[in-house]
Amino acid sequence: MGNFINTEICLKCKNCFEICPCHIFGINTNNEIYFIPEREHICVKCGQCMAICSSSAVKIESLSYEKDFTEMPENIVDFDKFNNFISTRRSIRNFKNKEISKDVINKILSSIHYAPYGSSPEKMNITVVNNRKIIESSLPLIADFLDNIVKWVDSPFMSFMIKRKKGIETFNTIKNHLYPISKAGNYKLKFGDRITRNAPAIIIIHADKGAEEHTHNALIYATYIMLSAHSLGLGATVIGLVPAAINKVKEVREIYKIPEENEAVISVIIGYPKYKFKRIIKRNLQKIDWIE
Numbered sequence: 001m002g003n004f005i006n007t008e009i010c011l012k013c014k015n016c017f018e019i020c021p022c023h024i025f026g027i028n029t030n031n032e033i034y035f036i037p038e039r040e041h042i043c044v045k046c047g048q049c050m051a052i053c054s055s056s057a058v059k060i061e062s063l064s065y066e067k068d069f070t071e072m073p074e075n076i077v078d079f080d081k082f083n084n085f086i087s088t089r090r091s092i093r094n095f096k097n098k099e100i101s102k103d104v105i106n107k108i109l110s111s112i113h114y115a116p117y118g119s120s121p122e123k124m125n126i127t128v129v130n131n132r133k134i135i136e137s138s139l140p141l142i143a144d145f146l147d148n149i150v151k152w153v154d155s156p157f158m159s160f161m162i163k164r165k166k167g168i169e170t171f172n173t174i175k176n177h178l179y180p181i182s183k184a185g186n187y188k189l190k191f192g193d194r195i196t197r198n199a200p201a202i203i204i205i206h207a208d209k210g211a212e213e214h215t216h217n218a219l220i221y222a223t224y225i226m227l228s229a230h231s232l233g234l235g236a237t238v239i240g241l242v243p244a245a246i247n248k249v250k251e252v253r254e255i256y257k258i259p260e261e262n263e264a265v266i267s268v269i270i271g272y273p274k275y276k277f278k279r280i281i282k283r284n285l286q287k288i289d290w291i292e
């Protein structure tokens with residue numbers, strides 16, 4: 001392996017040894033750090049060893065100090081600022097009729113550079129659809145798909161198949177959440193676009209169906225995208241309907257150019273918010289059990 005420790009400049013602080021999640025560092029009898037040859041292959045290339053090294057002595061083969069790292073900023077947010085920031089984010093479903101520049105979308109996406117990942121982030125795929133006409137062309141197909149959901153849940157055989165093929169979580173989401181909404185005719189296009197909410201752009205996160213931890217990674221990426229959009233004065237909403245339609249309806253997949261072997265996990269609509277919220281919503285979103 002091309003991993004390398006420059007022992008001439010290493011300060012022997014052992015920070016890399018302590019923080020490595022894969023424990024690929026050893027300490028020899030001269031108190032020098034080395035890569036344990038038989039463990040190097042389990043390195044997840046997270047870069048933490050290089051990020052913590054004061055003398056830039058550690059080098060992971062595929063990472064470069066110049067390209068993959070930047071200096072630590074001075075003023076990292078404190079709790080109050082962080083709390084103000086996350087508590088003022090809202091799912092935005094009403095947008096100004098204003099396009100988003102590619103630069104702004106790239107800025108939003110750049111937050112993903114800093115996201116945690118379960119495994120194999122290189123297998124994650126993001127498709128940016130910054131074209132309202134293309135989004136609109138998918139809506140009749142998605143609306144039909146949502147109509148079909150009512151028929152499927154009403155059919156005991158189809159319900160059984162969904163449960164069996166997609167699992168109980170997806171089935172319950174469909175039956176208890178989507179079914180009543182679709183049955184009420186909510187997504188019919190005569191009411192307007194209640195699927196992508198007239199958003200000028202949608203970001204779809206997808207990956208090969210077998211890619212390690214891709215579902216979890218995608219949801220974290222979507223969260224970063226949403227928060228990043230908020231920091232730039234844009235609004236965003238996580239949309240589960242679009243990926244569900246992509247996975248089920250070939251024509252929707254084709255419109256969004258999602259490769260056949262990929263599973264769409266989640267999507268995020270973005271745009272400039274039309275309205276400004278006047279207060280924060282504080283919800284009880286979880287049951288917390290303490291074990292002390």
Ligand SMILES: Cc1cc2nc3c(=O)[nH]c(=O)nc-3n(C[C@H](O)[C@H](O)[C@H](O)COP(=O)(O)O)c2cc1C
Pocket residue numbers: 089090091092093237238239240241242
């Ligand atoms: C996994 C997931 C899927 C979602 N799918 C949709 C969706 O398809 N359509 C929609 O309008 N909102 C969707 N949302 C947004 C939630 O409904 C939203 O977070 C909720 O209304 C709370 O509002 P807030 O984000 O302003 O706190 C989804 C959120 C998550 C986490």
